[in-house]
Amino acid sequence: MDFDLTEEQRLLQDSVARLLADRYKFEQRKAYMKTPEGWSREIWSAYAELGLLALPFAEAEGGYGGGAEETMIVAEQMGRALTLEPWLPTVVLGGGFLRHGASAEQRSALVPKIARGEMLLAFAHTEAQSRYDLHDVATTAKRDGDGWVLNGRKVVVIHGDSAHRLVVTARTAGGQRDLKGVGVFLVDASAPGVSRRGFTAVDGHRAAEVTLEGVRVGPEAVLGNPEDGLPLVDRVVDEAIAALAAEAVGAMEAVHGLTLEYLKTRKQFGRPIGSFQALQHRAAEMMVALEEARSMAMLGAMMAEEEDATERRRQMRAVKLQVGRSARFVGQQAIQLHGGIAMTMEYAAGHYFKRLTAIDTMFGDAEHHLNALATGGGLITAAAA
Amino acid sequence: MELRFTEEERAFRQEVREFIDRNLPAATRERMESGRTPTKEMVVQWQRTLNAKGWAVPHWPVEWGGTGWSPIKRFILQEEIQQTPAPLPLGFNTNMCGPVIIAFGTEAQKKRFLPRMANLDDWWCQGFSEPGAGSDLASLKCAAKRVGDYYIVNGQKTWTTLAQYADWIFLLVRTNPNAAKQQEGISFLLVDMKSPGITVRPIITIDGAHEVNEVFFDDVKVPVENLVGTENRGWDCAKFLLSNERTGQARVGASKERIRRLKLIASQAPGGGRPIIEDPRFRERLTEVEVQLKALEITTLRVLATEQKNLGQRKPNPASSILKIRGTELQQAISELFVLAAGPYGLAGADPGADRLNEPEIVPDWAALAQPTYFNWRKQSIYGGSNEIQKNIMAKAFLGL
Ligand SMILES: Cc1cc2nc3c(=O)[nH]c(=O)nc-3n(C[C@H](O)[C@H](O)[C@H](O)COP(=O)(O)OP(=O)(O)OC[C@H]3O[C@@H](n4cnc5c(N)ncnc54)[C@H](O)[C@@H]3O)c2cc1C
Ligand SMILES: Cc1cc2nc3c(=O)[nH]c(=O)nc-3n(C[C@H](O)[C@H](O)[C@H](O)COP(=O)(O)OP(=O)(O)OC[C@H]3O[C@@H](n4cnc5c(N)ncnc54)[C@H](O)[C@@H]3O)c2cc1C
Secondary structure: OEEEHHHHHHHHHHHHHHHHHHHHHHHHHHHHHHOOOOOOOOHHHHHHHHOOOOOOOOHHHOOOOOOOHHHHHHHHHHHOOOOOOOOOHHHOOOHHHEEEEOOOOHHHHHHHHHHHHHOOOEEOOOOOOOOOOOOOOOOOEEOOOEEEEEEEEEEEEEEEOOEEEEEEEEEOOOHHHHHHEEEEEEOOOOOOOOOEEEEEEEOOEEEEEEEEEEEEEOOHHHEEOOOOOOHHHHHHHHHHHHHHHHHHHHHHHHHHHHHHHHHHHHHHHOEEHOHHHHHHHHHHHHHHHHHHHHHHHHHHHOOOOOOOHHHHHHHHHHHHHHHHHHHHHHHHHHHHHHHHHHHHHOOOHHHHHHHHHHHOOOOOOHHHHHHHHHHHOOOOOOOOO | OOOOOOHHHHHHHHHHHHHHHHHHOHHHHHHHOOOOOOOOOHHHHHHHHHHHHHHOOOOOOOHHOOOOOOOOHHHHHHHHHHHOOOOOOOOHHHHHHHHHHHHHOOOOOOOOOOOOHHOOOEEEEEEEEEOOEOOHHHHHOOOOEEEEEEEEEEEOOOOOOOOOHHEEEEEEEEOOOOOOOHHHHHHEEEEEEEOOEEEEEEEEEOOOOOOEEEEEEEEEEEEEEHEEOOOEEEEHHHHHHHHHHHHHHHOOHHHHHHHHHHHHHHHOOEEOOOOHHOOOHHHHHHHHHHHHHHHHHHHHHHHHHHHHHHHOOOOOOOHHHHHHHHHHHHHHHHHHHHHHHHHHHHHOOOOOOOOOOOOOOOOHHHHHHHHHHHHHHHHHHHOOOOOHHHHHHHHHHOOOO
């Protein structure tokens, strides 16, 4: 049992924190959000220089060789700064599919480009009917010679508008909600038949609707087993949940800090509002919720690398549930404790609140995971009769 | 970062489990599994067994019977005892008064009291609260006046848990009513419960149990050598003791044991044509508690790991308030789930301290205990510094408000 970071991890944390403190102040972020792309290419290059885009890939393949803990460290800092770049879709999700589903050739073609910041990825999964069910896939992939033809529509593909390659889930066999028969394909976003409609999501991140009409891909586009790709999807999504948990902790910590500052400086009734006990207790409860989420984000980092898929899913559901609960509480209280000011776009608290809300709705909100976890028997086994 | 237990820690857990399985009397285990509080004899017997093994006071200095173990290893022992379930060593002795004597007492006091405390030869109780001094403990009035080689104690304590079993009481008394600050006129005294002038009167709590008492002091003579630390500096002892008291209140192992039991019960208890565990609403409430308990467990380990590093430093950890708040809320939530599981059968409630419940059986024992335990557990968020007081502490000490 050791909760400390290694020297190397601390250096990583410091360097990301320094970069973001310097170049991702709230006013700077607003400027990035206003650009046509909605995020900063310069910052993206800076991530590349720090090795953040190579983070999870093996050193032998041109990566940084980081594990789930390094992902946690970086994601937490990005949560603090509310970064807008496509790091999660490219490095954690896209990178996860490459690490666990791609051949060595595929990786050697893509990883160096990702690491240099020249290749963006996105995970095209959610469909109009699928909600949070990873196995609910109506998009089809039909065999065509040695390749495949894809048809379907994906909604809210996070950072799907800028991606060079899309990781697409498509049904190769079975019915729409069967567990078997889901394939994962790496699709060139500029291939004929792919059309995209970009938009800015509620949290300021970019996203896209992606339509696939008769999109032909070769056999090299297949990631993992085309007839049974769901375990791969589960695994990568679990890694993304761990990263999101850490990002949420960073965001909660920052907005809690902002709230405490405000409570100390805002005066009403002739004294700082932080002197009112009703608000002090809320601030303390926010800290309890934050520390619960931090503990669970650590569990997430540990479980992301668990080989037993059932156990990993179970624990990750617990992580996402607690983080969702904490995020909602901390976000709502941050707004309430500020009063009217936090209702404005001009002030950072509302943006944290929105990102925390978005994180809850990515890859299953608290209610979704609660339901699944409860149906599966919870975390603790019953006493012997 | 390494969040898994080491090989050595896992082996130790196994060793503890085997020791408990071999040595814990079946009657004690059964009584606790059913949710009843253990009898005095059971607590004494088991602490002596642990003490003989050298495990009753692992956190004390080695010269006074401690083990020199890491906080994590101590956590494992405690968790295994709670998970069995078996009685923990008596907190008044081992976590409250013992550490105060170790930190503030004289050599003579240590020699005289500590070995008997560890072996539960003497049962101690805590005489802090008074009718007029609850959360605002420093306003206490129970007075001790120095007369020659004695203090003469007059006043009243209340809420004194298990004073009816106690051989000794540790008291906060006012020795200087004229001090500039209330905190500066308080002393920490050790008093023999057999002293003439002490009267113990039961208070029956809402669950029907005799757990707490009023204790009256009428010209009770206490030798001056029973003063711990310096006269009028007893508040230092009290603060030290209260922060130790809090950390123990997360009781993660005990909550896990209750959930395991609840799951077994709920898979058998009727819930509208099916076992209640299959009721989605029940199941989800239970799952929420399990997840929060997981978070609490990791938070507890984080606190212990910090303690391990700051060994020897005596500054209170902000997280101890977090553990107290969430730990008590979860224990209360679990007790509510037992009430839900019992449904109408819970109406046939029984005193959890009683030896024989419900005989011959009208409803299962666990159902008879569900509501009384739920009633009793409301105390969790009140004592040991109420949860509101914990939030005050956090706001002041850690949030800078
Ligand atoms: C969307 C919106 C529309 C509005 N429309 C109008 C309008 O049309 N006309 C108009 O005049 N005003 C309007 N208001 C202003 C509104 O009435 C104020 O926001 C409100 O009175 C709170 O004041 P404040 O925002 O300055 O927060 P503050 O008064 O600074 O309060 C900050 C926090 O401290 C708490 N607090 C303050 N004092 C105490 C205390 N003594 N004890 C415990 N807690 C305390 C508050 O509850 C809050 O949580 C609007 C506000 C919003 C957000
Ligand atoms: C079952 C049981 C066993 C106990 N065992 C012992 C024992 O063995 N020895 C012993 O010495 N004591 C014991 N106590 C006493 C316990 O420590 C006190 O009950 C506790 O300190 C609270 O004091 P009070 O009951 O007088 O409530 P009060 O202090 O009167 O509090 C009433 C309410 O006001 C709140 N409150 C008080 N002050 C503040 C504040 N500043 N800000 C916000 N809210 C506040 C409290 O949280 C509570 O909700 C026991 C209590 C119980 C219920």
